[in-house]
Amino acid sequence: MARHTPNGKYWRKELETQPREKLEEYQLAALREELAFAYENSPHYHRSFDAAGVKPSDLKTLKDLAKFPFIDKKTQRDTQGVGSFLGELAAVPEEEVVFVSTSSGSTGVPTMSPFTQQDFDEWQDVESRWFWQAGMRPNDRYVHALNFSLYVGGPDVIGAQQLGALCIWGGTLPSERLIFILKAYQPTAIWTSPSYAWALGETCRKSGVDPKTDLAIKRIFVAGEMGGSIAATRDAIADLWGAEVFDFYGLSDIFGACAAHCEYHDGLHIAEDHIYVETIDLVTGELLPPGERGELVFTTLRKKARPIIRFRTGDIGRFVPDKCACGRTHGRIYVDGRKDDMFIVSAVNVYPSDIEYTVRELTEVTGEYVVRVYEENYTCKFEVTVENATAGKTSDADVAKRVTDSLKARCGVKPAKVIVLPDGSLERSTHKAKRIIDERVVTKVAPKDDYSI
Ligand SMILES: [Zn+2]
Numbered sequence: 437m438a439r440h441t442p443n444g445k446y447w448r449k450e451l452e453t454q455p456r457e458k459l460e461e462y463q464l465a466a467l468r469e470e471l472a473f474a475y476e477n478s479p480h481y482h483r484s485f486d487a488a489g490v491k492p493s494d495l496k497t498l499k500d501l502a503k504f505p506f507i508d509k510k511t512q513r514d515t516q517g518v519g520s521f522l523g524e525l526a527a528v529p530e531e532e533v534v535f536v537s538t539s540s541g542s543t544g545v546p547t548m549s550p551f552t553q554q555d556f557d558e559w560q561d562v563e564s565r566w567f568w569q570a571g572m573r574p575n576d577r578y579v580h581a582l583n584f585s586l587y588v589g590g591p592d593v594i595g596a597q598q599l600g601a602l603c604i605w606g607g608t609l610p611s612e613r614l615i616f617i618l619k620a621y622q623p624t625a626i627w628t629s630p631s632y633a634w635a636l637g638e639t640c641r642k643s644g645v646d647p648k649t650d651l652a653i654k655r656i657f658v659a660g661e662m663g664g665s666i667a668a669t670r671d672a673i674a675d676l677w678g679a680e681v682f683d684f685y686g687l688s689d690i691f692g693a694c695a696a697h698c699e700y701h702d703g704l705h706i707a708e709d710h711i712y713v714e715t716i717d718l719v720t721g722e723l724l725p726p727g728e729r730g731e732l733v734f735t736t737l738r739k740k741a742r743p744i745i746r747f748r749t750g751d752i753g754r755f756v757p758d759k760c761a762c763g764r765t766h767g768r769i770y771v772d773g774r775k776d777d778m779f780i781v782s783a784v785n786v787y788p789s790d791i792e793y794t795v796r797e798l799t800e801v802t803g804e805y806v807v808r809v810y811e812e813n814y815t816c817k818f819e820v821t822v823e824n825a826t827a828g829k830t831s832d833a834d835v836a837k838r839v840t841d842s843l844k845a846r847c848g849v850k851p852a853k854v855i856v857l858p859d860g861s862l863e864r865s866t867h868k869a870k871r872i873i874d875e876r877v878v879t880k881v882a883p884k885d886d887y888s889i
Pocket residue numbers: 698699700705760761762763764
């Protein structure tokens with residue numbers, strides 16, 4: 437395939453900077469086609485549209501999509517393998533499918549995400565867009581340090597390769613080998629999780645390698661956790677490496693990365709030529725106006741192997757369609773966390789992102805933390821474990837008080853307890869950090885899953 441070579445700061449300038457009206461015109465036409473394709477070819481959508489009394493031709497405006505039924509992770513599990521290997525959500529025969537990714541299934545039945553060749557190629561072009569947007573160029577050397585086994589983030593490296601960067605398929609190498617690669621090959625960009633970017637930087641330092649001066653990394657892409665969108669976490673990683681940190685957001689059901697930071701780091705541009713975004717009320721499922729916080733619902737505009745119509749992502753956030761200072765007109769999402777990770781204490785919604793924001797802001801703690809959410813007398817409570825970073829200058833009791841007060845100010849409620857441990861006590865995560873220990877039974881909303889990358 438001939439390589440696309442953009443001229444200037446945009447990967448595809450016309451597409452990324454088109455006026456909103458033109459973009460929405462395109463979305464409406466594409467959505468009509470996608471709904472008709474799904475209705476005609478997917479047994480599930482045919483049945484669910486009929487049951488809801490809607491037809492693809494009922495879509496006259498983009499807002500009419502709200503008439504169509506939702507799907508969620510449970511729909512995927514229930515329809516998977518039913519009738520055929522690909523199941524009832526799929527809309528093409530198996531011979532047209534060239535790739536499937538699979539969720540780890542650590543908290544349920546693994547779900548499979550199929551792609552036709554066209555789905556796959558278009559996905560990688562979107563990845564090239566994100567890399568380019570984050571400043572990657574053909575003269576970059578790039579280490580893709582994400583899991584390649586079954587995981588949808590693995591193939592995203594092809595987007596970097598198609599852009600022309602020199603790609604090193606790092607995968608989940610042990611830290612020592614990865615540090616060797618960083619030293620020996622002097623790559624300029626890397627993609628990993630925020631907690632691993634932090635842990636790897638610390639490991640480098642402890643082994644006598646200063647990431648800032650001994651390595652050449654200038655761009656770090658992160659995904660899979662909230663940290664990349666929390667300025668304090670991003671700044672800490674940036675400072676450790678002397679690099680700029682870009683947050684990426686993915687959904688295995690659609691693409692490896694569906695949205696990404698531009699140079700302004702103010703929300704993540706979503707590929708609106710592929711994904712139509714709605715925000716709904718967490719309880720009623722009613723559509724919310726753009727900019728309001730709710731559950732993000734995604735609909736694919738072009739996916740053929742398995743069209744995704746009104747998928748409740750389980751992610752809480754906002755969608756802002758305004759033009760960005762970078763000149764791109766595709767809207768931006770701001771993700772606050774998983775619906776299942778949110779918990780309610782004394783009638784206040786507590787988001788893990790708020791806890792992370794607080795912990796990363798304070799200089800008395802290392803930034804590592806674990807939150808335990810539990811129940812006592814059928815009431816939801818939480819405790820936070822942190823590490824004292826003052827080498828004894830501030831007592832553990834004072835650190836605990838400082839954390840408690842800051843959490844109260846940020847979240848509106850106090851934790852039941854703050855446990856303070858010495859620096860280095862909490863496990864430094866490789867890849868996806870497990871920071872929330874959820875022991876809720878009664879007050880829990882829905883089962884957790886791992887489909888965000
Ligand atoms: Zn922008």
